[in-house]
Amino acid sequence: DSGVTQTPKHLITATGQRVTLRCSPRSGDLSVYWYQQSLDQGLQFLIQYYNGEERAKGNILERFSAQQFPDLHSELNLSSLELGDSALYFCASSLTSRGLAADTQYFGPGTRLTVL
Amino acid sequence: QKEVEQDPGPLSVPEGAIVSLNCTYSNSAFQYFMWYRQYSRKGPELLMYTYSSGNKEDGRFTAQVDKSSKYISLFIRDSQPSDSATYLCAMISRDDKIIFGKGTRLHILP
Numbered sequence: 181d182s183g184v185t186q187t188p189k190h191l192i193t194a195t196g197q198r199v200t201l202r203c204s205p206r207s208g209d210l211s212v213y214w215y216q217q218s219l220d221q222g223l224q225f226l227i228q229y230y231n232g233e234e235r236a237k238g239n240i241l242e243r244f245s246a247q248q249f250p251d252l253h254s255e256l257n258l259s260s261l262e263l264g265d266s267a268l269y270f271c272a273s274s275l276t277s278r279g280l281a282a283d284t285q286y287f288g289p290g291t292r293l294t295v296l
Numbered sequence: 297q298k299e300v301e302q303d304p305g306p307l308s309v310p311e312g313a314i315v316s317l318n319c320t321y322s323n324s325a326f327q328y329f330m331w332y333r334q335y336s337r338k339g340p341e342l343l344m345y346t347y348s349s350g351n352k353e354d355g356r357f358t359a360q361v362d363k364s365s366k367y368i369s370l371f372i373r374d375s376q377p378s379d380s381a382t383y384l385c386a387m388i389s390r391d392d393k394i395i396f397g398k399g400t401r402l403h404i405l406p
Contacts, residue, residue, distance in 0.1 A: 184339075
């Protein structure tokens with residue numbers, strides 16, 4: 181158990197809908213990262229937040245947004261969902277924000293999103 | 297050409313064998329190289345992290361980086377059935393861009 185929690189574990193929704201995925205980092209970690217993992221694209225970095233502020237951005241679509249709250253939990257919002265958004269969404273956390281290479285990231289168990 | 301190439305497998309080897317997993321990359325800006333292990337229905341966990349060319353050993357695992365050939369490897373000695381998982385290579389560039397390989401599925405046969 182990495183200490184990172186994600187809810188819900190599974191989510192089934194329809195195209196055009198909006199969903200929110202939630203992540204609680206390990207105790208003491210200030211950075212939260214979001215990743216998308218699909219069969220065709222593999223694991224892709226979406227976005228990183230550090231202590232409430234956006235730190236780095238990867239291949240995140242404009243339909244997706246994230247935020248980190250004062251209690252350090254984070255939410256990933258996915259809107260206008262398409263079939264191709266079906267994937268595993270992972271959250272990871274690390275202690276600091278000295279760059280992606282500097283800290284070990286601990287991954288949560290993921291949320292499996294199915295868009296029908 | 298993809299930035300990171302990794303054979304998806306599956307790779308099946310008998311217990312006790314030495315396993316060799318590899319990734320090639322095209323972007324010479326990659327500076328940091330990592331290997332993650334991902335069990336079914338779990339998130340990835342960091343196994344090895346290297347910066348420079350050469351070998352780094354941790355228990356039964358050895359990570360090897362050859363920057364001149366843009367080639368990285370992970371060796372697992374005395375492989376165990378518990379090593380059965382998907383192994384992802386990952387690379388980070390100087391401008392903090394991270395790219396993952398698609399992963400190699402490994403089966404260790406008892």
